[in-house]
Amino acid sequence: MGVTVPNASTMNWFQFRGITNELGPNGASTDYRQFTVSKSGEFNFKINDINTNIKIVDQNNKVVAEAKAKNESASANAKLGPGTYTAIISQATRGVNNREYTLEVTERQNIMMLASGGSMKGTARQVAGNDPGVQKHTLNVVQGGEFVANMSLPYTRWAIVGKDGKVAASGDTMDPTKMGQDMLKKPSFKITPGQYELVVVPPKNVAGEVPYQMNFLPKIAKDATDTTEERPIDKILRERESRLRDWAAQDASKSATSGSSTSKPYKMAVIT
Missing domain, CATH: 2.60.120.380 (Jelly Rolls)
Structure with a gap:
């Protein structure tokens, strides 16, 4: 013992x-x-x-x-x-x-994911022998949606696996130059409510113990280059305003060309 x-x-x-x-x-x-x-x-x-x-x-x-x-x-x-x-x-x-x-x-962390996202903190350690260095945690998705993952540890792979063994989402930070890029430009994934396993594979050659953090953020904003879809009511008002401007310009043009001394006044006929 x-x-x-x-x-x-x-x-x-x-x-x-x-x-x-x-x-x-x-x-x-x-x-x-x-x-x-x-x-x-x-x-x-x-x-x-x-x-x-x-x-x-x-x-x-x-x-x-x-x-x-x-x-x-x-x-x-x-x-x-x-x-x-x-x-x-x-x-x-x-x-x-x-x-x-x-x-x-x-x-084994029990991570809760809501519509606002979720996060976990882990520690990468140097491994030796037959140890692949795989870390596993439980991910409970209470409210599903579309999310973006942000991992703070470079040269790391991760995957979200369902109970059926199928990979629901995965990613990596094998290219550290892309870790600081705009979150809106990172690949997103959609996930439905349920219990999953979060598998993290940190690098094997870390020095000592290195803490890391992984955040899941909801993708709710659009890229600045995207055009916002116009609502039907906005389209109707915009077209109506455009027609009114055209009519006003046409009336102003007619008034300027028809104003002479020989012009006869316009008479209104009353229909009885």
Whole structure:
């Protein structure tokens, strides 16, 4: 058993590094590590070593999350309430003993998106080995619409994935020169209400820990070069005003050419 018992609620992330040197109930080489949760929240659990399984169990030995890494890293997530939990790390192949592992535990943010937009704050860290550096968060779209994403971290990719596994929106900041461009000129995406997974892939070669922010802003304004569509009533009034100006100009022209001493006064005939 590990000696340090971290509190997942007070840390953005932490790692368990150890060796599977105990015999598990299924005969596989296993290790056990404990952590606590002081405030309800959602967490990610990622095993970075291939052919390694993880299970997260609560005080009643109930499995709340599990993942199996085969040829690449694997992850799982769970909403946890206050209490003590145990991470069970075991080798997928029996007979493989005393093998090192790295289990990463991170906070999984629950982002709320309204008609006014939404935002999240994260931390990019340098990764090593088989860790692809993928970060996952929950995105709850309460009010859908058309949005523009603004990521503050360069050389980063992101995607919004639905429960059906389809990508609803994606983007990147692989060209840092475009990060400061006008928000109205950035590509926008439309999204409907529902729960999605926000996947962020920061660069792997960051120095230490680098905080970043991602904002979703509603696209409600038009580009200054766009022409505003004329309302029907405005068109009627504009055309009427134009006709009145034309008539007034024609009357003024007739008055100027017909004013002579021999001209006969205009007589009004009354019809009885």
